[in-house]
Amino acid sequence: MIHHLRRFMPVFDWGRSYDRRAFSNDMIAAMIVTIMLIPQSLAYALLAGLPPEAGIYASIAPIILYAIFGSSRALAVGPVAVVSLLTASALGQVAEQGTAGYAVAALTLAFLSGGFLLLMGVFRLGFLANFLSHPVIAGFITASGFLIAASQLKHILGVSAHGHTLPELLISIFSHLGDIHWITVALGASATGFLIWVRKSLNPTLRKLGVPPLFSDMLTKAGPVAAVVATTVAVWAFDLAARGVKIVGEVPQSLPPLTLPGFAPDLLNALLVPAILISVIGFVESVSVAQTLAAKKRQRIDPDQELIGLGAANLGAAFTGGYPVTGGFSRSVVNFDAGAQTPAAGAFAALGLAFAAVALTPLVYFLSKATLAATIIVAVLSLVDLSILKKTWGYSRADFVAVATTMLLTLGLGVEIGVASGIAISVLLHLFKTSRPHVAEVGLVPGTQHFRNIYRHKVETDPTVVSLRVDESLYFVNARFLEDLVQKRVTNGCEIHHVILMFSAVNEVDYSALESLETINVRLKDMGVGLHLSEVKGPVMDRLQRSHFIEDLNGEVFLSQFDAWRKLANSPVPTAAQ
């Protein structure tokens, strides 16, 4: 029974050996993570267009559920930047920000996303996430970083603007430039400047001053909290809210409420595709973080179990006033670095956040939205990585095209079109690359049994025998290419009596390729030319034998190319063909 439960609930795995040392390590990590998560949760809720408490609620139940079902020992689950942006984009299509419908739609989105992840996990479909190529993800994340920063600019400037693409956002901000609220700008700009300075220079400066590494690390991590405290005090002390600075205001003092997602068919229908997109992107992000951290301890994570863990976390968010969540990079790294040993660290952080939700929310009443925007902008700077453009340009033009297109479309047409096109383009480019496989005409290296490209090596050939080495699996995309190639080669030389296809590098022959081979066979037969195969791999041969191809072959199948050559070179015209 326990064994069965352990299959789906890793908590029974690590829970049994949980001891005092693990407990104290986990507690310390939890405290550090909690302090970091409070402003982050509020900020990402703002980014998603939801009330600030939604961000805190989205960090409580999901963390606990992930601790029970997830397989990573360091992953910290909760609201993250890119998923918050995707949430805002999806919800913007079905409801107005600030309405009750918007918050319900957020629950529905989390519900659909959780259900989808759970299904994927139960059916062990985690590998499907691999259809998203690294360049597409990199391009998408970078473009999302720009979009997020642009979407927060309005809070720093104190203007109202909206849009889901970079041009929309910039035009909207530009047209409101007259409304700029300079006190907000002063507050937002100084918070941004301070946070950038903390991020870039504080740690080295403290080190130079002789502060011990552990302490200087902690001070650096407390930067956002310091910014929050300082600006909140400033707003309160100078009564800036009355002068027009937008503040967070009243946040309910309560534990996460029990909530019910909306199940109206129209709503489900409109949110299904965005939910799938959010799930897939969240999963890919989360798994790569979890894998990186697990590898450092020579542990493994199980991607299908991760799907179940993230699915449970999102269902949790759906029923406790949250919105879609996933494993976040920065919080997980902090958790890991702070010494978290088991998922219990996450559960303790959840307790910390629950305490904050009940006791500390009055303290953020005077927190300015500009400060939250500043923390978001500085956080997403780490997402922006334009070097991927240069790296892929140097490595492979096809990958560069995939990155650049994904970026441009994400910025210009929005996150959903951007990532969908990115996937489509990377698949098309792959098909394109394999559509013209390398096929070498080979000849015998004198004195050996080896065959090499006739254009690169001095080899023996026979004008009546053409040997073609196919350097790719044959499937529908390149099947007809081989037809054309053989046809071209044979119609170019009038004396050809035999064609040998050397299959040493062919790992698969699908049905389309089988039909192409049959066509080649029939055409060559009509021309009085024999078709032979050599060095066919076992599994490919097994499959070919299930069809009539081998029986109908106007020639033979040879174990080695050398056997084929010995038999056919300088031989008389094939009898079958005359």
Place this chain on the structure above:
Amino acid sequence: MIHHLRRFMPVFDWGRSYDRRAFSNDMIAAMIVTIMLIPQSLAYALLAGLPPEAGIYASIAPIILYAIFGSSRALAVGPVAVVSLLTASALGQVAEQGTAGYAVAALTLAFLSGGFLLLMGVFRLGFLANFLSHPVIAGFITASGFLIAASQLKHILGVSAHGHTLPELLISIFSHLGDIHWITVALGASATGFLIWVRKSLNPTLRKLGVPPLFSDMLTKAGPVAAVVATTVAVWAFDLAARGVKIVGEVPQSLPPLTLPGFAPDLLNALLVPAILISVIGFVESVSVAQTLAAKKRQRIDPDQELIGLGAANLGAAFTGGYPVTGGFSRSVVNFDAGAQTPAAGAFAALGLAFAAVALTPLVYFLSKATLAATIIVAVLSLVDLSILKKTWGYSRADFVAVATTMLLTLGLGVEIGVASGIAISVLLHLFKTSRPHVAEVGLVPGTQHFRNIYRHKVETDPTVVSLRVDESLYFVNARFLEDLVQKRVTNGCEIHHVILMFSAVNEVDYSALESLETINVRLKDMGVGLHLSEVKGPVMDRLQRSHFIEDLNGEVFLSQFDAWRKLANSPVPTAAQ
């Protein structure tokens, strides 16, 4: 100049050597084809929902333009069954059958299709048609055959019915069963029976009676004309039109008119995707016919030139009262068998049809629609090939799934969704198949320098060295799989000091795979394990050297697996890692 023209107009190629013998061969073929095309053209126009003369017009200018620009010497271009069905489906979404708007939309569809084909040809994108796999095409054509037969059933029964999917058509016919017009049924059923008998039994019967093969072939081909003549005479003699049998009626006596497609943005927008689909399917059908016929004479056709030829033909149809056309199977085979030597045969057939359009149209006034439906039904029977289900089931389940899905979706949801899903499914199945590449752990065959799978052969191994032979190119779909696999293998054995990836079968490493290799390298380094590569192909190595991977590699690149083994087996723990 002429050389330049020949590049785009093959007419300058074969035209220079045109002689009297070719002329007489072409004339004979043209006469036979003309007789066959008259009823066929009328029937396919009916299938497309257009007035009968549209079918004849679509056979005149397109044939002549194809003769100038096309590269096949035997292909006969004109209205064909599947394209007519696709046309009806596309036009049904923008206009009502029988209206002027419907005919104009048909011209626009031909125009868009022609423009798209021409562009594809000029940019030499013919290979894109290969993304349609053979099983998908086979499934689609078979399902289309059923749809076409079902759509013609109403003419045989004399009821009115409509729909673009099999359930719609059958339900619609079923609900009109009370309206069956029995005289029409008698006419239609006897025509159908007669045509099936002609197709299946006439030729063998005549042969048995001692009729010479050439003559019995011609009689068989004249079957549809005989059915047309007999039923038309019957309708006229017994005044069946007055008794409710639907007839073709007045067909204008004229050469193809000059017409202008509609260019309203809404119309262009609505027809663009159908036009692309029609172009691609028409092109694939046409090229496979042309290739088959060319191969019989050891000739080649140029797929990109075919695009230009078909593009010109469709533009011709758009401006002369036609609708989308392509190279037809049956008419091309008849043309070829009748001895057509050059595309001039097509031009002569066009002249014959022009004569028919001017002089013979009054003769079809009493031609019943039931007869035309019978000729369509019998013609499409040859499209239906359910054996593809059995063949693919035996050969490969993935291909079977592609065929079955394409068929079911085409029948159940219509031609456009059917073929689009077919393409998507075959691509997904391919990605799925390559997403878990074969990776063999290899060891040294004693006394040789060869390495073989440790689970299949008796080989030497070293518990501290893991050699993995990767049997597939590495790209985004399977990159992460390799990460997981290496991670799993290394975390399973605690003593491992070296991992060697044997790249003999890796033809490509894309940027995603590069990043995965980098990740593997970093993770192994963190664990104190060395990562080495062996037998990397030249182009793959060139590419890897453009990145930092080789520099950062926590190990070496060996020319051969044996070199790697000799150096690493039984060696001390790698220094770099400690």
